[in-house]
Amino acid sequence: MTATELVGLTAAEAIGRIRAGELEPAELWSAYQQRAQADDLNAYTWVADADAPAADPAAPLAGVPVAVKDLFCTEGIPSQAGSRILENYCPPYTATAIQNIYDAGAPLLAKTNQDEFAMGSSNENSAYGPVLNPWDRARVPGGSSGGSAAAVAAGLAPWATGTDTGGSIRQPAALCGIVGFKPTYGAISRYGMIAFASSLDQAGTFTRDVTDAALLLEAMVGKDPYDSTCLGLPEPVQPPTATDLRGVRLGVPEELSGEGIEPGVLAAFERTLDIARDLGATVESTHLPHAAHGLSAYYLIAPAECSSNLARFDGVRYGMRVDDGGGLLDMYTGTRAAGFGDEVKRRIMLGTYALSSGYYDAYYGRAQKVRTKISEDFESAFSAFDFLVTPTSPGVAFELGAKSDDPLAMYFNDFCTVPMSLAGIPALSIPNGTAQAPGGSSTELPTGFQIAGPAFSENKLLNAAYALETALAFDSSPAREAS
Amino acid sequence: MLSSDQVLHVARLARLELTDEEVTRMGLELSNVLDHIEKIGELGELEGVVPTSHVVELENVLREDSPHQSLSPGVVLASAPDPAPGGFRVPSPGTS
Numbered sequence: 001m002t003a004t005e006l007v008g009l010t011a012a013e014a015i016g017r018i019r020a021g022e023l024e025p026a027e028l029w030s031a032y033q034q035r036a037q038a039d040d041l042n043a044y045t046w047v048a049d050a051d052a053p054a055a056d057p058a059a060p061l062a063g064v065p066v067a068v069k070d071l072f073c074t075e076g077i078p079s080q081a082g083s084r085i086l087e088n089y090c091p092p093y094t095a096t097a098i099q100n101i102y103d104a105g106a107p108l109l110a111k112t113n114q115d116e117f118a119m120g121s122s123n124e125n126s127a128y129g130p131v132l133n134p135w136d137r138a139r140v141p142g143g144s145s146g147g148s149a150a151a152v153a154a155g156l157a158p159w160a161t162g163t164d165t166g167g168s169i170r171q172p173a174a175l176c177g178i179v180g181f182k183p184t185y186g187a188i189s190r191y192g193m194i195a196f197a198s199s200l201d202q203a204g205t206f207t208r209d210v211t212d213a214a215l216l217l218e219a220m221v222g223k224d225p226y227d228s229t230c231l232g233l234p235e236p237v238q239p240p241t242a243t244d245l246r247g248v249r250l251g252v253p254e255e256l257s258g259e260g261i262e263p264g265v266l267a268a269f270e271r272t273l274d275i276a277r278d279l280g281a282t283v284e285s286t287h288l289p290h291a292a293h294g295l296s297a298y299y300l301i302a303p304a305e306c307s308s309n310l311a312r313f314d315g316v317r318y319g320m321r322v323d324d325g326g327g328l329l330d331m332y333t334g335t336r337a338a339g340f341g342d343e344v345k346r347r348i349m350l351g352t353y354a355l356s357s358g359y360y361d362a363y364y365g366r367a368q369k370v371r372t373k374i375s376e377d378f379e380s381a382f383s384a385f386d387f388l389v390t391p392t393s394p395g396v397a398f399e400l401g402a403k404s405d406d407p408l409a410m411y412f413n414d415f416c417t418v419p420m421s422l423a424g425i426p427a428l429s430i431p432n433g434t435a436q437a438p439g440g441s442s443t444e445l446p447t448g449f450q451i452a453g454p455a456f457s458e459n460k461l462l463n464a465a466y467a468l469e470t471a472l473a474f475d476s477s478p479a480r481e482a483s
Numbered sequence: 484m485l486s487s488d489q490v491l492h493v494a495r496l497a498r499l500e501l502t503d504e505e506v507t508r509m510g511l512e513l514s515n516v517l518d519h520i521e522k523i524g525e526l527g528e529l530e531g532v533v534p535t536s537h538v539v540e541l542e543n544v545l546r547e548d549s550p551h552q553s554l555s556p557g558v559v560l561a562s563a564p565d566p567a568p569g570g571f572r573v574p575s576p577g578t579s
Contacts, residue, residue: 293526327577
């Protein structure tokens with residue numbers, strides 16, 4: 001097979017060929033390693049330079065290599081979380097989720113670029129430079145897992161891990177035309193994931209298709225003695241097989257599918273609803289009355305938790321230190337001033353303010369109550385519907401720099417994805433077509449379709465997404481051919 | 484609008500050193516974001532609503548206390564900017 005044919009295979013197809021003896025894992029490793037080393041999207045912050053590691057074709061992932069978001073600790077390999085404060089930091093241990101992937105037989109190909117500490121929706125907040133979108137290099141790949149999304153879309157990796165706190169898997173997957181899956185909160189261990197907002201952070205997958213998502217997810221999930229909030233999943237994740245949506249009730253929350261969504265994205269969304277109907281689903285509009293306040297609650301809860309989690313970066317135990325002889329307090333403040341970027345400082349300030357004396361009840365306390373109301377909205381909706389569907393991102397990929405001076409405009413990217421994060425429920429984005437960016441651009445850019453289900457409905461969700469994906473027949477090859 | 488004094492107070496709490504330019508910009512940006520966020524005030528009375536600190540209801544389950552090998556001090560100290568034998572060296576807290 002030529003290298004182009006090799007990277008055209010999904011991970012599941014590659015595993016099938018390896019098991020049949022038609023493909024050597026080392027051949028696949030070399031093809032991806034060469035493409036990863038030639039990465040001109042800035043998707044990677046580290047690429048393996050070793051020869052192909054020994055692979056076991058009988059292992060669940062059969063030696064198909066994986067790219068890992070930089071904020072997952074990988075022993076002895078730089079894990080910088082997109083931040084200057086962790087430049088060249090090589091952790092002494094490996095995150096459980098990644099160890100699980102290694103144990104399932106997939107070696108580490110590369111670490112992916114990301115917004116600093118996962119704070120951002122464009123990947124422009126990385127201390128190691130922005131990532132470019134393979135569909136149009138003048139545009140962002142989304143964020144915060146922008147490197148993972150761009151790498152998988154461009155065929156620089158068969159698949160990748162990411163993390164999603166308010167949309168950081170689903171939104172970049174949508175903007176890059178691939179599948180992004182954030183499972184139920186607690187399905188995957190957070191041990192060794194450099195923390196942003198602990199009650200929201202959830203690891204997940206970036207893959208070419210839904211079948212690959214099921215495979216990689218199954219490798220990552222599981223209880224962990226090092227994370228007491230981790231539950232695993234009640235049953236193994238199975239490869240999806242559904243061919244139709246007969247009997248499936250889809251709800252379209254009006255609050256997340258109208259105002260503020262670009263016309264091209266809405267048109268693609270409507271076309272997908274028609275396809276769902278053709279496949280036998282019922283589609284009805286519904287309400288999540290508190291969803292419109294999700295963004296406000298999120299931008300209080302996430303910064304509050306971030307201000308606490310990031311207190312550990314103080315120049316003492318790891319990372320950089322700036323010490324100009326002014327004493328301990330000066331060392332702390334100077335290190336953090338030099339080590340953190342603008343967005344991280346902004347969120348630490350916002351979170352510290354929201355938690356400070358006199359404001360706690362009005363901000364953080366109230367946001368936690370809104371979170372309860374949003375969970376109740378979902379519970380009530382799921383008594384009438386199997387899944388709720390929305391556009392994943394309110395727009396297609398925007399140009400680099402277009403929103404970087406306006407934090408609030410950037411935060412609106414998470415409008416459709418934040419409510420599911422607050423409720424801790426699983427949600428997946430599949431590519432459902434292309435649309436032109438507003439403002440007369442003729443470039444066709446991918447759009448995403450989000451499907452959310454009740455907690456622990458992973459297998460049902462994957463089956464519904466698989467049936468839709470098959471009918472949609474989205475062509476992801478342009479992004480690989482451009483790279 | 485957050486005043487410069489408020490911004491500086493929060494920065495002190497957060498152990499962040501800000502330049503004058505950052506103080507001005509941060510005051511403006513945080514005020515814009517807070518103006519939007521304050522819309523959750525419109526939701527009216529939330530008295531009696533139980534706040535969510537964690538989405539999954541979990542009960543503590545105790546496990547056997549089984550000793551295991553932790554990372555050695557040498558491995559842990561290797562990441563430190565200024566390791567000392569058996570500890571982390573820091574500037575004196577008494578000089579400022």
